[in-house]
Amino acid sequence: MKTNAVSKTYDGRTVLQMPAVDLAADTVHVVLGSNGSGKSTWAKILAGVLAADGGTMPLTEPCRVGYLPQKAYAFRMSMEKNLRIAANDREREDRLLAQLHLTELRKAPANRLSGGESARMALARVLMKPFDLLILDEPSAAMDMESTMLAEKAILDYKKETGAAVLLITHSIRQARRVGDGLFFLKNGMPVETGPCKEHLDAPGTKELKEFLEFYGG
Amino acid sequence: MQTAVIKAIELILAGDRELINILLVTARMSLSSSLIALAVGVPLGLILGAAVFRGRSVFLVINRTLMGMPPVVCGLLFYMLFSGVGPFRHYKLLFTVELMILAQVVLITPIVIGNMENYVSGIAGPVRETAKGLGLSRMTTLRLLMNECAYVICSTYLLAFARAIAEVGAISMVGGAIAWKTNVMTTAIMMYTNRGNFTLGVALGLILMALSLIVNILVTVLQRMISK
Structure with a gap:
């Protein structure tokens, strides 16, 4: 899947x-970068929730794009009904709820879940549907280590099952190492280093990525 | 105070015909005006809160100004429009419950719009982004947004009803507080107080509070059912 060159200017x-x-x-593309590096802006443009400058289409050809925003909304209904908004597939629903340890909470009102539970529910909801490109903006930011591992397993299973291209935005270098196939390292709205994820994290080719890895304990 | 409470109970138990008439006019006026204001204000509040269009901020400023409109100014405006020299005199609506309802709708609708806009503008962005991310259609997104508003519509209705039942300035001007016709609880309380009959005034006040309490309980029960 090819993207077009896009830019965004504010004031x-x-x-x-x-x-x-x-x-x-069938690849997890990890997007790394500090706050304000343009990661979420790129994700929003690719997802179609933000228009690029000049109205440029973000993708060269139409495809099914799924997107999990940083602050996904929990609709005022039970968790299972939240999942059914995306797709009415009971088998998949049961599997995802079990995989993310949410089965016992399936009848619970989604707007009353804890931050970590809500984040797992939002991930399960977006994984209900098969997409060609799935964009996940810091899906495990509110999760503890155990939940993060469950989330990563669910993402990898989804990729394997659907063959989707997954764009995973994260601040966690450890997470990038665990799940990443490809890497986009952004700084000041531009890609500074791209390529195979583990190779670049093991031997950064630029001063910027090296400093980032040192700073974030990579 | 004790005398007033006893008097209020006596009035209700005796089934005083004038009191029943006042209660019925009050109920008709406040329920009709608050429901019409809700029917008009909720869609407008939804649009103002969720849609992005040129001139939105102008509408917001106008609405916020109307939210603070003094009832007597509204009453004066309607009095001038429907009195013997006004452009709408042919409708012969002055000193009728219908015109009281109309004046109330004008006073309450901006409050409904403002309350809805305030809530919807807070959730519209995340709802739209989440729905778009799940590949949902615009119609489904709108349905989800409206579903999210069900709870706040109940609390907005309470606000509208409270404003309607407590109103006195505009309705006394356009209704004239005519006994057996346009006299409502608030205007009756004013009338009895002016006559020095404080006991009856307080008794009516207590009945008014009891009415408000009943509506509040009913709407709160509905709100709880929705939140489940």
Whole structure:
């Protein structure tokens, strides 16, 4: 799947200048970068929730794009009904709830879940549907280590099952090592280093990524 | 106070015909005006809160100004429009319950719009982003957004009803507080107080509070059912 070159400017300040890239299917593309590096802006443009400058289409051809925003909304209904908003597939629903240790909470009102439970529910909901490109914006930011591991397993299973290209935005270098196939390291709205994830994290090719890894304990 | 409570109970138990008439006019006026205001204000509040369009901030400023409109100003406006020299005199609505309801709707609708807009603008962005991320259609997104508003519509109705039942300035001007016709609880309380009959005034006040309590309980029960 190919993306077009996109940019985004706010009040004369360019926050994103992303060239065209190829997002291979059946691959987890990790997006790393500090706050304000343009990760979420790129994700929103690819998901179609934010318009790029000049109205550029983010993808070269139409495809099914799924997106989990940083602050996904928990609808005022039970957790299982939240999942059914995405797709009415009981078998898949049962499997995802079990995989993310949510089965006991399936009847619970989604708007009264804890932060970690709500994050797992939001992940399960987006994984209900098969997409060609799945964009996950820090899906485990509110999760503890155990939940993070469950979430990562669910994401990897989804990729294997659907063959989707997964774009995973994270601040966790450990998570990037565990699940990442490809890497986009962004700084000031531009990709500074891209390529195979583990290779670049083991031997960063730029001063910027090296400093980032040192700072974030990679 | 004790005398007033006893008097209030006596009035209700005796089935005083004038009191029953006042109660019925009050119920008709406050229920009709608050429900009409809700029917008009909820969709407008939804649009103002969820849609992005040129001139939205102008509508917001106008609505916020109308939310603070003094009831007597509204009453004066309607009095001038429907009195013997006004452009709408042919409708012969002055000193009728219908015009009291109309004036109330004008006073309450901006409050309903403002309350809805305030809530919807807070959730519309996350709801839209989440729905788009799940590949949902615009119609489904709108349905989900409206479903999210069910709870707040109940509390908005309570606000509208409270404003309607407590109103006195505008309705006394356009209704004239005519006994057996346009006299409602608030105007009756004013009338009895002016006559020095404080006991009856307080008794009516207590009945008014009891009415408000009953509506509040009913709507709160409905709200709880929705939240489940």
